[in-house]
Amino acid sequence: MNALSITNLQKTYASGFQALKGVDLEVPKGDFFGLLGPNGAGKTTTIGIITSLVTKSDGKVEIFGVDIDQDFPRAKKLIGVVPQEYNFSIFEKVQDIVTQQAGYYGIPRDAALANSERYLRQLGLWQKRDSPARELSGGMKRRLMIARGLIHEPELLILDEPTAGVDVELRRGMWDFLLDLNSKGKTIILTTHYLEEAEQLCNTIAIISEGGIIENTDKKTLLRKLDHETFVFEVSPLAGREIPLLAGTNFTPVDETTLEVTKTKEQSMNAIFDHLSSCSIVVESMRNKSNRLEELFMELVNK
Amino acid sequence: MKENLISLGAIARKEIIRIFRIWIQTLVPPVITLSLYFIIFGSFIGSQLREIEGYSYMAFIAPGLIMMSIITNSYTNTVSSFFSAKFQRNIEELLVSPTPNWVIILGYASGGMVRGLSVGFLVSLVSLLFVRLPIHSLFYTVLFALLTSFVFSLAGIINGVFARKFDDVSIIPTFVITPLTYLGGVFYSLSLLPGFWQGVSKANPIVYMINGFRYGFLGISDISIFIGLSMLVFFSVALFSANIYFLKKGVGIRT
Numbered sequence: 125m126n127a128l129s130i131t132n133l134q135k136t137y138a139s140g141f142q143a144l145k146g147v148d149l150e151v152p153k154g155d156f157f158g159l160l161g162p163n164g165a166g167k168t169t170t171i172g173i174i175t176s177l178v179t180k181s182d183g184k185v186e187i188f189g190v191d192i193d194q195d196f197p198r199a200k201k202l203i204g205v206v207p208q209e210y211n212f213s214i215f216e217k218v219q220d221i222v223t224q225q226a227g228y229y230g231i232p233r234d235a236a237l238a239n240s241e242r243y244l245r246q247l248g249l250w251q252k253r254d255s256p257a258r259e260l261s262g263g264m265k266r267r268l269m270i271a272r273g274l275i276h277e278p279e280l281l282i283l284d285e286p287t288a289g290v291d292v293e294l295r296r297g298m299w300d301f302l303l304d305l306n307s308k309g310k311t312i313i314l315t316t317h318y319l320e321e322a323e324q325l326c327n328t329i330a331i332i333s334e335g336g337i338i339e340n341t342d343k344k345t346l347l348r349k350l351d352h353e354t355f356v357f358e359v360s361p362l363a364g365r366e367i368p369l370l371a372g373t374n375f376t377p378v379d380e381t382t383l384e385v386t387k388t389k390e391q392s393m394n395a396i397f398d399h400l401s402s403c404s405i406v407v408e409s410m411r412n413k414s415n416r417l418e419e420l421f422m423e424l425v426n427k
Numbered sequence: 428m429k430e431n432l433i434s435l436g437a438i439a440r441k442e443i444i445r446i447f448r449i450w451i452q453t454l455v456p457p458v459i460t461l462s463l464y465f466i467i468f469g470s471f472i473g474s475q476l477r478e479i480e481g482y483s484y485m486a487f488i489a490p491g492l493i494m495m496s497i498i499t500n501s502y503t504n505t506v507s508s509f510f511s512a513k514f515q516r517n518i519e520e521l522l523v524s525p526t527p528n529w530v531i532i533l534g535y536a537s538g539g540m541v542r543g544l545s546v547g548f549l550v551s552l553v554s555l556l557f558v559r560l561p562i563h564s565l566f567y568t569v570l571f572a573l574l575t576s577f578v579f580s581l582a583g584i585i586n587g588v589f590a591r592k593f594d595d596v597s598i599i600p601t602f603v604i605t606p607l608t609y610l611g612g613v614f615y616s617l618s619l620l621p622g623f624w625q626g627v628s629k630a631n632p633i634v635y636m637i638n639g640f641r642y643g644f645l646g647i648s649d650i651s652i653f654i655g656l657s658m659l660v661f662f663s664v665a666l667f668s669a670n671i672y673f674l675k676k677g678v679g680i681r682t
Contacts, residue, residue: 138682177522198525200523213512220441224520228521229524
């Protein structure tokens with residue numbers, strides 16, 4: 125069964141702007157799914173429609189087989205959402221925010237308090253439970269929204285840019301938390317601008333651009349589509365050496381000890397190393413110039 | 428149904444916590460303002476005026492002043508709370524949940540009623556410092572207070588739905604509700620007005636609320652209390668239905 129099934133989803137705003145031009149998307153149950161796209165591509169509109177904050181112009185959305193046009197309240201119970209921007213009252217206490225949300229889902233107060241303690245502890249917010257939300261740091265506010273999104277134990281968790289503005293350590297902690305949730309069977313849909321994040325976390329990736337899905341496949345298949353890859357080599361001093369041409373490879377000296385190497389998918393790294401060795405150039409270290417998914421993403425959205 | 432009641436309780440709890448968290452803004456100012464009305468109009472000026480229908484001027488205006496505080500605070504609470512929820516976007520917490528629209532409306536209205544009736548109760552206590560108020564009919568007193576508070580709480584939600592900026596929150600209370608309340612017979616009996624203005628006054632719905640409430644205390648009224656009750660029931664149904672319609676259409680809250 126699919127956790128989410130979207131057919132021909134369209135949205136035209138009152139201004140006449142067509143944000144979605146017939147999106148089709150399927151997210152299998154238990155998947156960790158990444159929805160990527162440049163700003164204004166339609167990611168947040170899509171999530172808004174799934175969560176009822178935006179009214180669709182046309183199309184069909186099903187959550188675990190429940191059509192939102194037929195029984196939206198039942199579909200909503202299956203979804204937890206962590207929005208991009210803070211949307212809680214900053215004057216309310218942390219635990220109140222979470223338990224109120226449980227109440228909105230019809231969860232009795234005793235169970236809401238128990239659930240809130242569990243998630244606030246897991247997300248490192250228990251000590252702050254009686255603090256007004258305005259006193260939380262940016263990272264804590266993000267975690268509060270995750271706790272709130274999980275409080276009613278949804279089958280599908282949708283996160284819209286959950287780690288935006290979060291420091292590296294905290295981001296890694298949130299990744300571990302989300303991977304753990306996914307390993308326990310929760311379906312997760314993630315939108316992010318950090319393509320490294322999508323590459324690390326997601327099993328399936330869809331790319332949306334100008335209101336339409338332009339790619340939707342599993343991560344490995346997607347990365348195999350990358351035609352070119354660019355590496356940065358730290359090398360022994362070039363000392364004015366000319367590097368002879370090598371098929372499927374382009375060498376661009378950046379400075380005396382840095383070389384940018386762009387290779388086609390067919391060219392092997394061994395051949396490149398051999399070629400540089402023959403020129404008496406020693407490769408001391410290497411790294412990808414940018415994230416592989418990022419390269420592919422740029423290639424696809426700029427087509 | 429049980430889940431809806433839990434949801435209603437959660438919204439009401441949140442609203443009540445808000446009212447008492449900022450009690451210096453929500454409860455104290457109206458009590459101070461109304462105390463000044465009692466001192467100036469009731470005590471200083473009222474002592475120089477003759478009785479109205481067998482009651483001192485202070486006793487005559489006290490029910491109207493209590494009702495004025497109920498009306499203003501019920502309305503102000505829901506409009507500010509709903510607009511604030513839109514402004515901070517925490518209204519989305521409710522919109523993404525399965526909470527039905529009627530529960531959202533009743534939840535916010537309950538907050539308005541708690542504030543309106545709390546202030547009304549406090550103002551009633553203050554009035555006892557100045558005048559000994561009889562209670563002719565506790566049933567009508569409570570019924571008019573509850574229904575009026577409900578009606579203005581619902582009206583406040585509609586204002587909150589349409590408000591786009593903070594100025595929009597205070598326009599209706601300042602330019603509509605306050606004048607209609609002052610002209611609604613708080614300070615005078617309609618029988619003191621010339622015939623034409625009596626007729627005009629009867630087009631003011633607040634006249635019926637104040638007179639019905641005054642009837643509960645003093646047993647006197649310029650209008651039929653049954654017409655007053657009918658109007659309150661009509662406005663309750665009409666405003667509740669309007670709220671349902673606006674929330675269903677997503678006016679001001681969904682794109």
